[in-house]
Amino acid sequence: MTKASTLIRVRDLEHTYLLGTPLEVKSLHGVSLDVSAGSTVGIVGPTGSGKSTLLQHLNGLFRPQKGEVHVLGASLSDPAVNLREIRRRVGLVFQNPEDQLFEQFAGDDAAFGPRALGLSQDEVRARVRWAMEAVGLPFEYKDRLTAELSQGERRRLALAGVLALQPQVLVLDEPTAGLDPQGRHNLLHRLASWAAQGSRAIVLATHNMEDIARLATYLYVMVRGRIVLHGPPREVFQNADVLLENALAEPVAVQVMQQLRQRGFPVRTDVLTPDEALQQIEALFDV
């Protein structure tokens, strides 16, 4: 039985591309993962570790070849499951989603999903307004041409299009790549406040450890199709050797504390943000 608070449960998931051909490549080797309501689950791993393959299982783009994927109470192995409904409730935003904008006007692009759901004009308008504001785009931008938005604006518009479907779980692949620092901070902040409401959750795959440090409540480290480490980010980032072996790195704050520690200063290394690191350093001076 899935616990009421568990939105997504993956058990021993395996996936092989080109299965049954001489060219088959095994991408997932028995992955297990839980996403509970109110959490932001981070997935990090070097390029080619299987993150995107895993993400595509979370909204039923792939069905499990072996193992189980339970999404919002439904088993994706069950042929009778309504995948359309799953995809509406689990919004997946690919890397560079701005490449997938297709409407001439920004507002139409964000409205595409809600319109396809057959909602009334007023409801569509209300949802688009809410979604655009949630990602920090002024509602007036609805009348702009998508082609003339900047890259960061296009990114946020693509995200608004998914949010307008009002999903319960948001699955994001590298959401902040290509955004300027303020755009990045704003988006992270908005995502965090979105996830904090209701029975929602975010799954976030990224190479950016600073994003993980700021947003993730739980972290999985994936290497060659296996989960090699998992736990709260604060604990996972203590395993510098495993991270470095696998083309990853700790957030800057952790690196600073580790280097101070190596030089013999009595500081804790289980920090996440620059502010936490600063507190430790100030304590050194205050003694």
Add this chain to the structure above:
Amino acid sequence: MTEAAQPLIRAEGLYYTYVGGTREPVAALRGIDLCLLPGEYVAIVGANGSGKSTLLRHLNALLLPTSGQVWVYYWNTRDAAHLRSIRSTVGMVFQVPDAQIVASTVEEDVAFGPENLGVPCSELRSRVQEALDCVGLGGLEQRASHLLSAGQKQRLAIAAALAMRPRCILLDEATALLDPLGRSQVLSTMQTLSRQGLAVVTVTHDMLEAALAQRVIVLHEGQIALQGDPHSVFSQEALLLELGLEVPAPTHMAHALARRVPAFSGLPLTVSELVQAVASALPSDRRLPQCRTVS
């Protein structure tokens, strides 16, 4: 002007305006003057929409100015007769690794450009070898290019640009999609190119990356708001925040520390510079006793 100070790329009064369908024309660049010297390593930073990529695309004639001029050496980018010379002098690497690989093996991909210029076979071989060695992909000549990691693909794209024997490489957020290892590989490749006398212009949102350059140019609404060496640019945290940017995290931490701890000073740009600055500001009795005896 001496031979050494002859600029490689020069932009004067560069304006670029495009008309976006039903709306008013958008002024993406509004009066940029820029001079890039041979071998210079420059980072361009700025908020989304500030004109970074638009500026970069003017430097090898992918875009032409609405008004103003851009020269590569003495070739005006408006002069179509020089387009080939300009493009082989100034190479470009884009953000998405897969989008810029044209051939199925590593060496064929690197050979593609010069081969199309009619470079003879023996020279082609040495060019390919040289380019691959420079980016650290020597030995992978026969590897299928789609089996490379993202970091290797970006270095392959740089190698393919290098095989054209350029004097300058432009990189448009070339590290944005890479894992930390891939990023550091591409960054050290940029530093190697710069040491070998190639000019490097990189557009990035990563301030730690910008801090590696010799000069940082800050764009804001199509104009140069600030430029200088990384130390002078990143000493202006308040201004950068106003422009939608930030300073590298170690620099931010140092600024905060200097406000609260009078004994602390310095403007570190990297993690190790920050650690060094903290360590030298602290009395040595702050270290753990067992570590003191070890050292």
